[in-house]
Amino acid sequence: MLRFSRIGLVLPFLAACGGAVTSPGGSPPEADAGGGGVHPLTCTKLVVGGPVQQVSQAPPPNVILTSVATGPNGVLVGMYGVERDPPGTLLVRDVGFDGAPVGEQGIPGLAWEGRLDEGFGHAGVAGGTPCSFRALDASGAPPTGASVPITSYGCSLVRATSSGFSIVTTGDPAGPSLVATDAAGKTLASVALSTGGVPTAWTALPDGSLFLASVSPALDNCLCPTQFYVQHYDAAGHSLAPQQQGGITWPSTSIGVAAMGAGKVLVASTPVRGAQLGVQAFDADGDAIGPVNAIVAADAGGPIGARNVDLAAIDENVAIAAWVETTGTNESHVVGQALSSTGAPLSPPVTVATALGLHLHVVATPTGALVVWDQQGGAPVSAAPLRCAD
Secondary structure, eight states, X not given: OOOOOOHHHHHHHHHHHOOOOOOXXXXXXXXXXXXXXXXXXXXSOEEEOSOOEEOOOSSSSEEEEXXXXXXXXXXXXXXXXXXXXXXOEEEEEEEOTTSOBOSOOBOOSXXXXXXXXXXXXXXXXXXXXXXXXXXXXXXXXXXXXXXXXXXXXEEEEEEEETTEEEEEEEOOTTOXXXXXXXXXXXXXEEEEOOOSSEEEEEEEXXXXXXXXXXXXXXXXXXXXXXXXXXXXXXXXXXXXXXOXXXXXXXXXXXXXXXXXXXXXXXXXXXXXXXXXXXXXXXXXXXXXXXXXXXXXXXOTTSOOEEEEEEEEXXXXXXXXXXXXXXXXXXXXXXXXXXXXXTSOBOSOOEEEEEOOEEEEEEEEETTEEEEEEEESTTOOOEEEEEEEOO
C-alpha cells in the first residue's frame, strides 16, 4: 500500500483551525498526515480508542521498536529483530491509524538497527555503524534501492525533506553533523552541528527550521542525572540561535519534542527519578516559556519511575504525551495524557496497557494519536489508538 502524499489530510484541518501540525519524526507541516482530522480545541478527556493491536510477527524472539512515521493512510513502524547471533534484522510493518496491521511484516534485507521516515513522495531508513541509508517502499515492502553509505560513524535521527532526507550523524570525534541526501540516499551536503551533546530528538517548525534536543554524554559507571540542551537550526543545519540548557533528564530515557502553535515547542523529559515527567514550553530559539510542568503519574499508589516519553501535536493547542511508567510492583504501564501548548495537563492520565514496556513512540493521526511500544521478555511490539472524547 503506497501512502506518500500527506498534504490532502493536513490542509483541510489547517484551513479550519489556522494551526500548524508537526510529527515526532520531524517532517515539516506540509509533509505530515498527523493531525489531519478535526480535533477539538480542548481535550479534557483522553480515552483509548480501540483494542491493543499486535504489530510485530515472530521470528525473531525479541523485537525492539526503533521509529514510526505517519502517512495519509496509516503508520509505518520500524523495528529491530534481535537474533541469538548478531547482527539482527531490520523489520518494517505498515499499520492503520488504529494500529491494526495492513500487510505482512517486511524484511528490507538490512542487518542493522535503523530509523525510518517518509514524506514528499519517498520513504527511507538510516542506521548502523558505519551509517548506511536505504530507500523504502512506504508499505514496508522490499527496498527500492541499494544500500548507500552515509558516514563511517553512526547516525541517530532521520527525516524526509522535499529534496530527500536529513540524517544526523553521531560518533565522530569532531561532533555530530546534519547530512542532506537525495531520495536515493546520495549525499548532497553535510553541515557540522554546533551542539555540545548527543542529538536525541527533533521537530520541524512551520518555516522548515529545526528544533533539536541533545543530551550530555553519560558518565561511565554512574546512573546520574544529566543535562539536556535545545537549539534552533535552519533546515540545512546552520545555527539560528545559541544552544540553551533545557533541563535535566536521566540516562537511557528518551526525550519527547513537539512543535505547537505561535512558535512554541514542547519538550518532555524525566527530570526526577522515581517521581514524574517534566514538560517545558520553549520559543523557537530555545528560551523557556513559563515554569516546568510536573506531570503527575497515573498510578499514585507507589513509587513511580517514568521513562521513554514521547510527544505528538494533534493541533496547535493540544499535544498527546505518552510514556512508560513503572511502580513499586513488578508492573509497568503505557500511559497517555493530553497537554496544552504550554505543557500543562488538559486531561487526566489514561492507562493504555499494562505491559513491561521499554521503548515507545506516539504519532498524531486524523482521529487523535497512535501509541506504539515494545516490551521486555520477547513480547511483541504493540499499538493502541488514543482520542479526545470531548
